[in-house]
Amino acid sequence: MAAVAVVTPDGDMTATRGTDRHSSFEIGSISKVLTGMVYGDALDRGLISQKTVLGDLLPLDPAGEVGAVPLSSLAIHRSGLPRLAPGMHPLRRTLKLWVHGENPYGDSLTDLLKQTRDVHLGTRRFRYSNLGFQLLGHAVAKAAGSSYGELVQDVLGSDFSAPTCVADLGPTDVRGVNRLGRSMQAWVGEAVAPAGGVRASVSTMVSFLRSVLDGTARGLSALEPSADCVPGVGIGAGWLVVDHRGRKVTWHNGSTGGFSSWIGLDREACVGVVVLVATHGSVDRSGFRLLTEFTTTGTMPGRRGIDGRPAA
Template sequence: MVAQWRGDTALIRAVGRVFRSTGRAAVAVITPQGESTATVGTDHQSTFEIGSISKAFTGMLYRDATERSLVSQTAVLRDLLPLEGHGEVGSVSLSSLAIHRSGLPGLPPGMHLLRRTFDFWIRGQNPYGDSLADLLEQTRYVRVGTPRPRYSNLGFQLLGHAVAKGAGTTYERLLREVLGEGFSTPARAEDLGPADLTGFSRFGRPLPAWVGEGLAPAGGIRATIGTMRGFLRSVLDGSARGLSALEPVSKFSPRVGIGAGWITLDFQGRAITWHNGSTGGFSSWIGLDRDAGVGVVVLAAAHGSVDRRGFRLLTDFVNSRGGATVTR
């Protein structure tokens, strides 16, 4: 059955060239000529897990906090989190966490890693239900390796909670204060409501939500397509806080730069700033061509990369410079 998208006509045409079929998804586009949104199988009130796009938001919270002198630019984790007796982890700098160059592993090692892997791949369970206290305890015996580019969920979990402590609040409250209302970071399955979508595996299996206080800064944020469109608008018009996070300050690989969480890439001769996300049952992508003033968000309630679709849509709208019209 052909998916029936709803929304702006021009965007639906563009989406139709990229999405062959889909279950529940939403797309937002902003160009200098206006904004548009399209949805399929869902509506504007439904919230999606945005996965690791959360890291890009955490990078902005970090930069905003340093710009407001709430957090020192030379701060290390033990300055902000109770890590007495946790060995090397306390000496890791927030600045190195923000560019995935801290020496921390992707996840806490040992039984915690084995449990996460087994629970997710065998049982389909949420592997990230930890409280902040649980997360900190898991770092007690973590060894810090050589600082080099290494993508780390653990690093961004610690970064986000450290920044929130520096600001004297919780991560969710700081997120809403800095980037706007509409975002949520549910700590328990009981915190979910009717608007929170259920995600599906690539084989169509419904999966439990990825919730957990500890997870939030690295992959636990939920948002509607309207909230994401508003965020995208604020970045493109320059009103968002922590915008310096988008500026690359280091190399993540020979062709890829990194700011605070945000990735930069030369794509078909254009400088693209972006991040993607993936949880057990959701996939997401956000990308901006800041020179052209064009941005795209793709959210899907199904596991499986939407990166190619996001890049294709962004390229199409940069080339057309305005196939979208303002939705009201």
């Protein structure tokens, strides 16, 4: 099952396979760009500042190192935090994911804060951190006086969802599979939502892309790069910015046990693409190709490629 959409100044085009425009996919780490934008919006509203630290908003151990981490460093993956909290035993969970298809991220926010208690910070250089974005999203939500899921809906659109348990899923929520076609448990959980637990339909993503491209979305400062990940790749708040075949592309991808996703924008051309697939496997090449072909030819890029299959 898959859904792909292209947003242009002349209109929107959507193709689906085995599903429809309103079916909801796990968008994985594309959740991070939503978190970056609610962070940017909170800055704009004065709810937080560049000097706000995690300990100002979350009940972290005052004797620990994590409470002193600035939110601004979390947004660009330069906090010194590891990719995941060691206290969650990530290797054990990864094994259960691949052997049994289990959800490795079913924790509550309370669980997450306990797992973070004894974390030690590393060098504050670029280090991609799911833990950092989990904490960033929940901290911003606390500043806004809401839950993370409610904050995303308020700032970016009511059709985004951040299910905390399987009971929150409904008939429009697609079930994903791994590369071998095996059904995988849904990645639901309060703690993981800001880093990879949001769900959206292609219709929701089209509305989101349109609002970003036309400048009506809140938190747009998140798209402006303020640091480098590696030479030639900039990062805003969550969003990555790269020069691709002579065009500046603002993008992010996502992957869960049973889903793959990609979102990208050529802001100068006012063109955006989203790819949602209910199979684990990279769709980056397909996303970049669609965006590049459309911005360079001005015509709908080969519909034969919009077939839901991950790129080889």
